[in-house]
Amino acid sequence: MKKLLNTVYVTTEGASLRKDGENLVAEVDGAERARVPLHMVGSLVVFGAIFISPALIGACAAAGITLVLLDRVGRFQARIEGPVAGNVLLRRAQYRASDAPEDIVRGLVMGKVSNQRAVLMRALREYGGDLASEQRAAIAMVTKRMARILRRVALADEHIEALRGAEGEAAQLYFSVFDALVRSPDPQLRFRGRSRRPPLDPINALLSFLYTLLTHDCRSAAESLGLDPAVGFLHRDRPGRPSLALDLMEELRPVLADRLALSLINRRQLRAQDFEARDGGAVLLTEEGRKTVLTAWQERKKEERRHPFLEETAPLGLVPYLQAQLLARHLRGDLDAYPPWFWK
Structure with missing residues (x-):
């Protein structure tokens, strides 16, 4: 059930996030640090200067995974999401x-x-x-x-x-x-x-x-x-x-x-x-x-x-x-x- 899925937080500045198959992969200095299946992610919250690949952004939007960008101290900057579905x-x-x-x-x-x-x-x-x-x-x-x-x-x-x-x-x-x-x-x-x-x-x-x-x-x-x-x-x-x-x-x-x-x-x-x-x-x-x-x-x-x-x-x-x-x-x-x- 989507509402019970995890929020992934990325706090290490300089990290890179990319899509590998159906997985979210986090790398620091070229070394893989974490790998999470996209179907287990409810939302992705990143702090500060972190690279996010266009392929990962597109995959998150297609899967309904909200991407939230905060600055390094936690202030809101932007929110990326796919088409909004709702009951009019x-x-x-x-x-x-x-x-x-x-x-x-x-x-x-x-x-x-x-x-x-x-x-x-x-x-x-x-x-x-x-x-x-x-x-x-x-x-x-x-x-x-x-x-x-x-x-x-x-x-x-x-x-x-x-x-x-x-x-x-x-x-x-x-x-x-x-x-x-x-x-x-x-x-x-x-x-x-x-x-x-x-x-x-x-x-x-x-x-x-x-x-x-x-x-x-x-x-x-x-x-x-x-x-x-x-x-x-x-x-x-x-x-x-x-x-x-x-x-x-x-x-x-x-x-x-x-x-x-x-x-x-x-x-x-x-x-x-x-x-x-x-x-x-x-x-x-x-x-x-x-x-x-x-x-x-x-x-x-x-x-x-x-x-x-x-x-x-x-x-x-x-x-x-x-x-x-x-x-x-x-x-x-x-x-x-x-x-x-x-x-x-």
């Missing part, structure tokens, strides 16, 4: 729903805020005794305020801007205590508030990198079902922005990305030397740091959880596809509402 009736339903998206946005916001709150409550249970009293009090206060936001979103008939405001309020509360969850001995690995484009500290660099990987998976999930990844509900339409992929990502970020970032830092799999500062203040992962994160990301996606709505066990890497399927069923009228994914 589903897309028309998506466009109509985007004009009055309150019900879908309500589900997305509830899923995101609930999962952010669950991350904080899990942290209190796992190492609450190691936290200073003021840190425990601050986290407990934030979880209570987030519970009130959830009740307000669930019960009130709020306009789209009010729902977006509730999501922003919850995110501000969540990140205001995120540093207390970081248990690294390295003084450089502290979280001083969310910063993007560029990230200004190692924690933000790690979060941004993981969010890029998750966005790619969510976009692939939307496109696999024939949904338009550019037309979202929570995120406003903007040229070049995959708004629907960003929507699908929101409820999954706390569990798939934030929890993984904390695990890598707190288990000391990433240390201060795995990040580098650039001119202008940007902080980025080193090549070795990226490899560590990519390995952990692939392992994380293999972990299985029970889906609260479907009541079936599935790998975490499959959750974006399941949520995209549920969204499509709601748009078709098979479900009364979009059911968010709640982490327990």
